[in-house]
Each structure stands twice: as structure tokens, then as C-alpha cells.
Amino acid sequence: MSGGVDSSVAAALLVKEGYDCVGVTMKLFEDGAELPDRPCCSLDSTSDARRVAQLLGIPHYVLNMVDHFGRDVIADFVQEYAEGRTPIPCVRCNTFTKFSDLVAKADAIDAPFVATGHYARAEGGKLLRGTDDAKDQTYFLWGIDRAVVPRLMLPIGNLTKVETRQIARDLQLPRVADKAESQEICFVPNGDYVAILKRELPADAPALNPGPFMLGDGTIVGEHEGFARYTIGQRKALPGGYSEPMFVIAIRAADRAVIIGPREELLGRGLVARGVSWMADAPHLGDTLGVRVRHRAPIAPATVIRIDANEIEIALDEPVSAIAPGQSAVFYSGDVVLGGGFIATSRRAALPVLA
Amino acid sequence: MPEPIYLDHAATTPVRREVLDAMLPYFEARFGNPSSAHRWGREARTALDEARERVAACLGASSDEVCFTSGGTEADNLAILGGWRILKAKGRTTVVTTPIEHKAVLESVHKAAAEGATERFLSLDGNGTVIMDDARAKLTDDVALASVMWVNNEVGTIQPIAELAALAKSRGVFFHTDAVQAFGKIDVNAKTIPFDFASISGHKIGAPKGIGAMYLRRGAPLEPLFFGGAQDRGRRPGTENVASAIGLAKACELAVAEREAHCTAYRALRDRLEHGILAKVPDAIVNAGGGDRAPHILNITVPGADAEAMLMALDLMGIACSGGSACQSGSTGNSHVLAALNPGGNKGASVRMSVGSLNNDAGIDRAIDVFAKLAMKARGIVAA
Numbered sequence: 252m253s254g255g256v257d258s259s260v261a262a263a264l265l266v267k268e269g270y271d272c273v274g275v276t277m278k279l280f281e282d283g284a285e286l287p288d289r290p291c292c293s294l295d296s297t298s299d300a301r302r303v304a305q306l307l308g309i310p311h312y313v314l315n316m317v318d319h320f321g322r323d324v325i326a327d328f329v330q331e332y333a334e335g336r337t338p339i340p341c342v343r344c345n346t347f348t349k350f351s352d353l354v355a356k357a358d359a360i361d362a363p364f365v366a367t368g369h370y371a372r373a374e375g376g377k378l379l380r381g382t383d384d385a386k387d388q389t390y391f392l393w394g395i396d397r398a399v400v401p402r403l404m405l406p407i408g409n410l411t412k413v414e415t416r417q418i419a420r421d422l423q424l425p426r427v428a429d430k431a432e433s434q435e436i437c438f439v440p441n442g443d444y445v446a447i448l449k450r451e452l453p454a455d456a457p458a459l460n461p462g463p464f465m466l467g468d469g470t471i472v473g474e475h476e477g478f479a480r481y482t483i484g485q486r487k488a489l490p491g492g493y494s495e496p497m498f499v500i501a502i503r504a505a506d507r508a509v510i511i512g513p514r515e516e517l518l519g520r521g522l523v524a525r526g527v528s529w530m531a532d533a534p535h536l537g538d539t540l541g542v543r544v545r546h547r548a549p550i551a552p553a554t555v556i557r558i559d560a561n562e563i564e565i566a567l568d569e570p571v572s573a574i575a576p577g578q579s580a581v582f583y584s585g586d587v588v589l590g591g592g593f594i595a596t597s598r599r600a601a602l603p604v605l606a
Numbered sequence: 607m608p609e610p611i612y613l614d615h616a617a618t619t620p621v622r623r624e625v626l627d628a629m630l631p632y633f634e635a636r637f638g639n640p641s642s643a644h645r646w647g648r649e650a651r652t653a654l655d656e657a658r659e660r661v662a663a664c665l666g667a668s669s670d671e672v673c674f675t676s677g678g679t680e681a682d683n684l685a686i687l688g689g690w691r692i693l694k695a696k697g698r699t700t701v702v703t704t705p706i707e708h709k710a711v712l713e714s715v716h717k718a719a720a721e722g723a724t725e726r727f728l729s730l731d732g733n734g735t736v737i738m739d740d741a742r743a744k745l746t747d748d749v750a751l752a753s754v755m756w757v758n759n760e761v762g763t764i765q766p767i768a769e770l771a772a773l774a775k776s777r778g779v780f781f782h783t784d785a786v787q788a789f790g791k792i793d794v795n796a797k798t799i800p801f802d803f804a805s806i807s808g809h810k811i812g813a814p815k816g817i818g819a820m821y822l823r824r825g826a827p828l829e830p831l832f833f834g835g836a837q838d839r840g841r842r843p844g845t846e847n848v849a850s851a852i853g854l855a856k857a858c859e860l861a862v863a864e865r866e867a868h869c870t871a872y873r874a875l876r877d878r879l880e881h882g883i884l885a886k887v888p889d890a891i892v893n894a895g896g897g898d899r900a901p902h903i904l905n906i907t908v909p910g911a912d913a914e915a916m917l918m919a920l921d922l923m924g925i926a927c928s929g930g931s932a933c934q935s936g937s938t939g940n941s942h943v944l945a946a947l948n949p950g951g952n953k954g955a956s957v958r959m960s961v962g963s964l965n966n967d968a969g970i971d972r973a974i975d976v977f978a979k980l981a982m983k984a985r986g987i988v989a990a
Contacts, residue, residue, distance in 0.1 A: 273922065312918050359915030359984060360922055 257368030336577025346394030393591030462507025524592030615962025733897025
């Protein structure tokens with residue numbers, strides 16, 4: 252329970268259905284907790300969670316997961332930027348913290364289920380997209396261990412955000428109904444992730460020091476203040492003077508280069524994902540499936556052209572823009588989440604036809 | 607679920623009926639401001655003066671040596687910072703304390719350090735007791751103030767306050783003791799022990815939260831922390847918390863009168879709990895168990911168990927205790943006290959249980975059963 256509207260309503264719905272619930276709020280980091288008015292991850296939001304739990308008549312605990320979160324999520328976040336990728340900490344948190352460490356705490360109190368306020372559905376041992384397409388959060392949930400999926404309860408997965416807020420108002424849950432959405436990364440309270448990199452990386456880290464802006468053909472067109480400040484698809488803070496809008500199309504950590512190019516150079520026709528994990532039976536070579544490369548991006552049809560225990564390569568039926576290494580590729584069959592992986596590379600050129 | 611069992615009396619206690627009854631008139635008919643010149647004011651002022659005199663009597667003090675505060679934390683802050691800010695002008699710039707003090711003391715000492723003081727920490731033995739030879743070496747003529755808690759709130763260690771206060775006095779060092787956990791269990795007496803400052807807290811002894819007192823010996827240096835009025839001789843400006851001060855006086859008198867009976871009863875309950883758990887969990891470790899310990903506190907480590915899971919499970923089974931002190935927003939963190947006692951790291955679940963007026967043998971026996979069961983289970987999970 253973050254103290255936000257989603258997890259509060261999730262708890263309320265389960266209590267209403269007669270489940271014996273225990274509320275927990277995860278304390279994940281030390282910084283920024285004192286900031287007022289943050290929708291989650293602050294002292295105030297923890298107090299809001301406690302108040303909701305008290306109103307619902309269920310116990311509530313704050314679990315200190317700072318050490319593991321720092322190791323599994325924040326350290327990885329820093330390392331990914333240092334290597335020129337755009338990390339996705341929410342996936343790591345769900346995979347390692349929320350649906351692993353927290354499940355161990357649930358085991359300790361003999362809780363058979365773990366419930367959250369995610370917009371996703373858990374049915375028959377499968378994870379499905381949330382009913383509200385605009386809110387669907389399965390993009391962040393693909394790394395959950397398959398054995399944990401049958402223990403998930405996601406009570407608001409078949410609601411829209413508007414319906415969730417209405418339930419919060421109807422139940423008169425204190426303070427939560429009209430809270431702002433939390434869009435930012437929880438441990439980057441003001442959006443300034445570079446400040447965290449500066450704190451965690453040595454001063455001479457390549458990611459934070461000047462390097463060249465290059466065009467796709469290798470022409471140097473300027474200097475940037477560190478490639479960690481850039482992400483694939485970014486338009487801001489790039490050299491000007493081109494007839495068409497320019498975007499970051501690649502980051503090459505080895506020579507600190509930020510490669511820029513016009514919109515069509517952003518298009519990818521395939522990708523390789525590593526660290527894959529399946530919560531349904533893994534697909535086979537030649538299978539068609541849906542893939543999402545960004546939160547809220549449309550699900551794009553694709554074909555599996557290579558797969559092994561750790562890696563998958565897919566060809567996209569139609570090109571997709573801004574496939575960023577470090578982000579997730581999440582695979583779907585209809586509404587069902589099959590699994591996912593971390594994007595290692597995107598393939599810009601047309602891929603060879605299947606043998 | 608059977609009736610829950612409260613084993614957290616070191617965190618706080620219920621307000622005693624006698625205390626509440628004594629306070630009630632001062633919320634109602636006798637609501638006056640003690641600084642007012644009219645009859646309502648006089649009535650409140652008289653009651654406040656009497657309360658101060660009664661608290662002083664419980665501490666072996668004169669009434670001018672008692673300053674009411676909002677609680678133990680304010681008393682600790684006032685004594686340490688209020689004392690040090692005067693003394694620093696006199697060439698004594700070091701503040702001495704121990705690593706196992708309450709955060710109210712440690713943070714006050716850190717604040718003094720931020721204002722130019724040198725911090726110096728006394729060495730402790732494995733039970734958390736100050737090593738007197740070390741104290742003799744460290745209480746040198748550059749020390750302004752030393753602060754050593756009488757009874758540790760997490761593990762119950764009793765410090766040799768009589769010896770330390772006498773040593774400090776012989777070295778010209780002003781001596782403060784946080785007696786929040788000691789008062790009511792130990793004779794905190796300014797007549798027999800030469801401490802200069804002492805802190806006590808109401809809610810640990812059946813008075814409400816939000817009231818405490820600082821003892822300061824006549825002649826002890828003090829710069830106030832607050833400004834804006836002549837209340838409490840200007841030492842603690844602000845309209846006095848009259849009803850709570852009266853509650854504190856009543857609670858102090860009861861605590862002193864019942865001290866020996868409480869010690870006997872609580873020690874029996876605590877020992878029953880300790881022996882019962884050790885019989886069922888033989889490898890459990892009683893922290894600071896080898897030293898002189900206050901009768902109401904038991905701090906026990908279950909090797910290989912997860913503290914958070916254990917505390918959560920204990921609460922769900924109706925046993926209320928804590929991991930360390932009730933520090934922040936219901937969360938559990940690593941204890942600086944246990945870290946100081948065991949620098950190698952205390953791997954396992956450390957749980958503080960503190961007995962008091964709400965306990966009886968039957969409840970203790972149930973707590974033993976639940977604790978032992980969960981200790982076994984918690985370890986199963988860590989091992990898996």
C-alpha cells in the first residue's frame with residue numbers, strides 16, 4: 252500500500268470481499284521521504300496508507316527494504332546509465348523487490364496471496380492486461396516469477412482509473428481519492444536522475460563527461476555534456492540547424508557518442524532482448540506474438556526468429572520507433588502476458604527472411 | 607483472536623486512573639493560565655507549583671531544580687545543548703557520551719558538535735556497561751559535559767551512574783543522565799548521587815504523553831532553547847501544561863511508592879518470559895544478559911530469523927513488542943545499540959519485550975508459546 256488511490260482501493264475491495272488482509276508499505280530509500288505532497292514513497296503517503304488500513308480495520312506495517320532495493324534497483328539503474336542504456340527501475344522493483352522479497356515476507360505470515368493496486372489482471376495462473384488500456388501496467392510486471400503468478404490478486408485490474416477514484420470517494424477513504432498520479436521514478440523525486448548518477452558514479456565516469464554528437468555516418472556535429480543525459484528518441488538539447496527534426500537514435504558508450512538523426516532513423520524492424528523470463532510457456536521459433544517496447548506503446552505484431560534460454564530475437568511486422576536498449580520488450584498473446592526481456596539491441600535494417 | 611498482549615511498556619504505558627482523575631479538574635473548572643493574576647490564574651499557578659514540588663520530592667530535589675518539559679527528548683536536548691552552549695565559552699569544548707544513548711541524546715551531542723564541540727564516546731563492555739577505567743581516562747579537563755543514560759531503553763543495561771557522576775564531579779565535568787527508563791525502577795535521587803542534570807518522561811510511568819521533566823542542580827549552567835516568556839524562570843517559556851504537570855506529579859509519586867513492588871513483580875515476569883523462551887529456543891541470545899539489567903526489559907536475538915517478518919507475525923498473533931526502540935513510523939531498522947554491543951553484527955531477529963502493569967503470568971506464558979513457534983518458523987523461511 253503506497254498510500255495512493257490504487258493500492259488503497261485494492262485493499263478496500265479485498266476487505267469487502269471478506270479476505271483477511273494485512274497492509275504493508277515498503278520503505279525503499281532514504282532520500283526524499285520528507286518531501287510533502289508526493290503521491291507515494293514519502294512519510295506522508297506512508298501515513299495515508301496507515302490511515303486507510305486503520306479505516307478498513309486491517310493491520311498495517313512498514314517494511315524496510317532499503318538495502319535490497321538499493322542493491323537490486325538503484326545500483327542497476329546507475330550502472331545501466333553508465334553503460335549507455337535507459338534503465339527501467341520499475342521492472343526491477345517488481346521483479347526483485349515487490350514480487351520476490353515482499354512475497355518472502357508474505358510467506359513469513361502464512362499469507363497465501365499478494366495483492367497490489369496494479370492495472371493488470373491475474374486469472375487462472377496467467378497475467379492479463381488491465382481492462383483500462385490507458386492504464387495497463389503489465390509492461391512493468393513481466394519479470395514476476397511464474398510460480399508467484401497464481402498467488403497474485405489484482406483487484407483493480409478490471410477497473411478504469413475513473414472507477415477506482417469513484418470507489419475511493421464512495422468508501423470515503425481518507426486523502427487518497429483525488430491524489431495526483433505518480434509518474435516519476437519513486438527514488439528520483441524531482442526528475443533529476445543525473446543528480447543521482449553524480450552521487451553514485453565517480454566524477455570521471457564517461458557517462459557524465461563530454462563526448463561527441465555524431466550523425467549516423469560518423470560525422471561529429473557537436474559536443475554533449477555526458478551521454479547519460481540522453482535517451483533514444485529524445486529531441487531536446489541536441490545540435491540545431493537541420494532541415495528536419497533530429498532525434499537521439501543511438502548511444503555508444505565505448506566512444507561516448509550520442510548519435511543523432513532524422514525521424515526515420517529511429518525506426519527499428521526488430522530487436523534482441525536478454526534476461527528473458529516467461530510467465531507462460533515460452534514461444535517457439537517462428538511463432539507470432541505481440542510486443543510492446545515502451546509503457547503505453549501499442550502492441551506490435553512480431554515473429555520469433557531466434558530464441559534460447561536467455562535471449563530472444565524478433566522481427567517486427569511493421570517498424571517501431573525509438574526502441575531503446577535497457578527498456579523492456581514485453582511479449583503478449585492477445586491479453587495474456589507471455590513474458591519479457593531487457594532490450595539489448597534494436598535492428599534497424601530489414602531482417603533476413605526466416606530460413 | 608485471544609486478547610492481545612502488550613509487551614512494549616518501555617515504549618509507552620497507559621495513563622493510570624489515579625493520574626487521569628488528578629488531571630481532569632485542570633481541563634475543566636480549573637482551566638486557568640498560571641501566569642494570570644486573577645483567581646483562575648492563581649488556582650492554576652498554585653497547583654503547578656505544588657506539582658513541581660511533588661516531582662522534586664520524588665527526585666530528591668528542590669522545586670527550583672525541576673523544569674517541566676514536553677518529555678524526555680526535550681529534557682535531553684535542553685540539558686545537553688542548554689548546558690553546552692554556556693560551558694563552551696569557558697574553554698571546555700568536549701562533550702562525552704556513549705554510543706548506546708537514546709537518539710535524543712546522540713543527536714543533541716551531534717548538534718553540539720556542529721556548533722564546535724568535540725564528541726568523545728566512552729567504551730562499553732559486551733553488556734553495554736561503561737568501562738570505568740576508560741571513563742577515568744576520557745573525562746579530562748577539556749570536557750564540558752558528559753551524558754550517560756541510566757537504563758538503556760533497548761537492552762536494559764544499568765550504568766554505574768553513581769560512580770560516573772562522582773567521577774565527573776571530581777573532574778569539574780557537568781553530568782547529565784537520561785533517566786527516562788530508570789525512573790520508577792531505580793532510586794533516581796539527586797541527594798545521594800551527584801548528577802547535575804537528569805531527564806524523566808511522563809508516559810513511561812502512567813502519565814500522559816507530552817510531559818516530562820528535567821532536573822538541574824542549583825548552579826548548573828543552562829541556556830534556554832525557547833524564548834518568549836518568563837515561565838519556569840525563563841528556562842522554558844510557554845504557557846505551562848498544567849494538567850499534565852499535575853499528572854506527572856501523581857505518576858511520579860505512585861512510581862516511587864510502588865518502585866520496589868514493581869521491580870519484584872516485573873523482574874519475575876521478565877525472568878519467566880526469558881527462561882520460557884530460552885527453554886524453547888535454546889540458541890536465542892539475551893542481549894546484555896550478562897550485566898546489570900533493569901527488571902522490565904528483555905532484548906532477545908533469534909539467530910537466522912528475519913526481524914521484520916517476526917515482529918509482523920508476532921503482532922498478527924496478538925503479541926505487541928518492538929525491534930529496538932519505537933523509533934520511526936512503525937518501521938523497524940537496524941539498532942545502533944545492538945550494533946555497538948556486537949560490532950561483528952547481530953545476524954538474526956532482535957526483539958525487545960518490556961513488561962509492566964498490563965502483564966500477568968498467563969499472558970507471559972502465551973507470549974512464550976507464540977514467540978517460540980514463530981522463531982522456529984521464521985528460521986525455516988530464512989533457511990529455505
